[in-house]
Amino acid sequence: MPLSFSAIQSKLGKLFLLLTQVSFFCLFAYSCQQLASWLHSPLPGSVIGLAILLLLLCGKVIPEKAVNSGAAWLIGDLLLFFIPPVVAVLKYEDILEQYGVTLISSMLAASCLVLLGTAFTVDRLFNFERRLKLQKQRKRAQLLRAPVKIAPTHTVSGVPL
Amino acid sequence: MNLTLLALLCLALTLGCYYGSKALYRRKQRVWFAPILLAPLLILVTVVVLKIPLTSYFQYTHWLAALLAPATIAFAVPIYRERQLIKQYPITLSIGVIVGLLLGLLTSWLLMQLTTMPTELSNSLMVRSVSTPFAIEATGAFGGIPELTAMLVLLTGIMGMLICEPLFRVANIRSAVAKGIALGASAHGAGAAKASEIGRQEGVIASLTMIFTGIAMVLMAPLFASVIG
Numbered sequence: 535m536p537l538s539f540s541a542i543q544s545k546l547g548k549l550f551l552l553l554t555q556v557s558f559f560c561l562f563a564y565s566c567q568q569l570a571s572w573l574h575s576p577l578p579g580s581v582i583g584l585a586i587l588l589l590l591l592c593g594k595v596i597p598e599k600a601v602n603s604g605a606a607w608l609i610g611d612l613l614l615f616f617i618p619p620v621v622a623v624l625k626y627e628d629i630l631e632q633y634g635v636t637l638i639s640s641m642l643a644a645s646c647l648v649l650l651g652t653a654f655t656v657d658r659l660f661n662f663e664r665r666l667k668l669q670k671q672r673k674r675a676q677l678l679r680a681p682v683k684i685a686p687t688h689t690v691s692g693v694p695l
Numbered sequence: 696m697n698l699t700l701l702a703l704l705c706l707a708l709t710l711g712c713y714y715g716s717k718a719l720y721r722r723k724q725r726v727w728f729a730p731i732l733l734a735p736l737l738i739l740v741t742v743v744v745l746k747i748p749l750t751s752y753f754q755y756t757h758w759l760a761a762l763l764a765p766a767t768i769a770f771a772v773p774i775y776r777e778r779q780l781i782k783q784y785p786i787t788l789s790i791g792v793i794v795g796l797l798l799g800l801l802t803s804w805l806l807m808q809l810t811t812m813p814t815e816l817s818n819s820l821m822v823r824s825v826s827t828p829f830a831i832e833a834t835g836a837f838g839g840i841p842e843l844t845a846m847l848v849l850l851t852g853i854m855g856m857l858i859c860e861p862l863f864r865v866a867n868i869r870s871a872v873a874k875g876i877a878l879g880a881s882a883h884g885a886g887a888a889k890a891s892e893i894g895r896q897e898g899v900i901a902s903l904t905m906i907f908t909g910i911a912m913v914l915m916a917p918l919f920a921s922v923i924g
Contacts, residue, residue: 559765559766559768562768563764563768566764567764577913577914578832579764580764580765580768580832581767581829581913583764583768583771584768584770584771585771587771587772588775591772592775598772601769601772608762608766608769609766609770612766612827612884613713613734614709615759615761615766616760616848617713617735617756617759618709618753618756619831619841619846620735620849621738621742621752621756623843623846624743626815626816626843629815630846633810633813636810636812637816637847638850640810641806641820641823641847641851641854644802644803644805645802645824645851645855645858645882647798648799648802648824648877648880648881649859649882650862650877651794651798652795652798652873652877652881653862653863653866653868653874653876654873655794656787656876657868657873659786659790660787660873663786663787
């Protein structure tokens with residue numbers, strides 16, 4: 535099916551927007567790295583950049599839609615960017631051959647521990663924070679001496695958690 | 696063969712394997728088609744079988760790795776977008792991040808004590824549970840090596856993706872917040888991708904947790920390293 539002219543135009547427009555935004559991120563990242571090395575900052579430039587961008591977004595200096603598509607691509611295809619460092623592991627082939635089995639089995643056990651431990655803690659904590667919120671709302675309702683309907687605080691944007 | 700041509704082919708191979716397996720995974724949701732598993736595997740096998748010199752492989756592909764820093768900065772956008780969610784559960788999120796981070800470090804330290812791996816390998820393990828751009832920044836503090844770290848981070852992500860569902864079922868973890876935080880804190884980007892498959896809420900929470908654990912790891916790495924060291 536041949537694409538209509540306007541469809542091609544809008545696709546090109548989107549691509550141009552993406553490229554501009556990604557170049558902005560690259561330029562910004564580079565300047566932040568320069569800044570970090572100039573300040574002898576213990577924090578890496580990328581984390582400084584993250585903080586600056588977040589502040590600019592919160593202060594409405596930069597509107598969200600000006601960085602949206604670039605950020606979505608950079609985050610969505612993050613995996614692509616760390617394939618080269620993974621291939622570089624071939625430099626350490628001999629170590630990995632020798633310790634591969636130990637490494638994988640012990641990492642598997644460790645991952646189970648982290649996953650379960652975190653999930654358990656959060657599960658308990660979440661119920662606690664939810665109760666705390668309900669109590670606060672009840673108190674406020676009593677103060678107003680009116681039968682206030684208690685909003686289900688355990689939902690975020692309407693989806694039950 | 697012409698070396699520049701070879702280097703260009705390596706870049707094409709990397710892009711092709713990545714986007715190919717991404718498209719394949721979108722059609723057939725099978726774990727072994729997941730780009731995190733299939734793409735690095737195909738590329739590693741090709742490089743080894745064809746005996747491509749690593750310098751040629753990196754001549755152009757290192758530009759891809761250079762995009763890790765802008766990608767880190769880009770994480771500001773989802774934090775900003777989900778600020779309401781962060782305000783709603785500040786305690787759960789922050790304690791979840793701290794517990795996940797500490798458990799990750801503690802288990803790595805235990806592995807270091809219990810096994811007889813060479814130090815460069817066990818040092819690189821310390822930051823394995825945070826997202827690659829943060830891990831590569833933080834690994835130096837523990838005496839880790841960026842290349843080994845990148846691979847261990849990848850492996851951790853794959854494992855988290857594979858084991859999470861049976862583990863959640865056995866441990867009877869039902870709330871989206873618990874699933875999201877656990878996946879984001881233990882398996883970074885891969886965990887966040889898996890969490891998005893479970894549900895939208897889980898995905899958002901996992902991404903936020905991944906970002907915050909990453910930042911916390913970079914900030915705290917020198918301190919943790921001095922405690923362990």
